[in-house]
Amino acid sequence: METTHPVVTNWLTDNSDLLIQYSVNIISAILILFVGSFIVKLVSKGVVNLLESKRVDASMVQFIGSLVRYALLVMVVIAALGSLGVEMASMIAVLASASLAIGLALKGSLSNFASGVLIVIFRPFKTKDHIEVSGVAGSVQAIDIFHTILTTGDNKMVAVPNSKIMSGPIVNFSRHEARRINFEIGVSYQSDLKKTKEVIARVLKSEERILALxxxxxxxxxxxxxxxxxxxxxxxxxxxxxxxxxxxxxxxKEELDREGIQIPYPQMSVHLNRKEI
Incomplete structure (x- = not known):
C-alpha cells in the first residue's frame, strides 16, 4: 500500500492549527454567504411588503426594494471576506485608490443609477402608465435601479436604460384623465360642408363615451x-x-356613405396623343 510522504506528513503536522483555522474561516464565510443571502431576501421582501401596505407607488417600491437588496448583499460579501481574514482597512484603501478606475469603468451604470433615482424622485411616470421614451412606446412594468422595463403593444419586453430616458423627451399618455382624438376627414369639393359637419356632429353626439366637456x-x-x-x-x-x-x-365613414357624402381618393388622368405617320 502507498503511504503518505514523510515531508507531507510533517508539514501537515506542523501546520495543523493553521489548516484548522483556514477550514473554519472558509466554512464561516460559506455560512455567512448562505445565511446572509437568505436574510437579505427576507429583509428586502419585508421592506417591499411594508411599502406596499403604506400604499407607496409601485414604481418606488420596486426601486427601493432593489436598492435595499443590493446594498445588503454587498454587506454580506464584506462580512464573508472579513471572516476569511481579509483586512477591511486594507481592502478599503485599495478600493479608495482604485475608485477613479472603477468610476470610469462603471460610468454608464452609475449614470443609469442616478437617472433611476431622479425618475423615482420626480416621477414623470409610474408603473402601468403608457409612455413613449427613447423611441419606444409601451406600458411601464417596473423601474429598476439601472433600467425601466416596458411592455410594448405587441407584448415585447424592452429594457430601456434610465439614462436614455432622462436625457430625452418623455411622453406620458396616461398622466391626464382625458385625451383628445384627432381625426382628419377628407370630403369632395362638391360636398355640402354644412351638412357634412352636421352629420359628423350627429355621430359624435351618439357616442356615449365621448365627453360633453x-x-x-x-x-x-x-x-x-x-x-x-x-x-x-x-x-x-x-x-x-x-x-x-x-x-x-x-x-x-358609414354615416357619410348613407348621406351620400363622398370621401375622395387620389386619381390620375392619363391623356394619350396618337400621331399619325
Missing amino acids: PAPTIGVLALADSSVNIAVRPWVKTADYWKVYYDTLQAI
Missing part, C-alpha cells in the same frame, strides 16, 4: 389637392381612447 371641435382644416379636409377633435377618457377612436372613425 370639453366640447368636440369640428371645422375645415385644409383645402387639399383633391379634398376638403375636416378636423374632428372629440375628447374621451384616457382609458377609452383607442376603442372610441376605432368605433367613431368607422361610424363617421
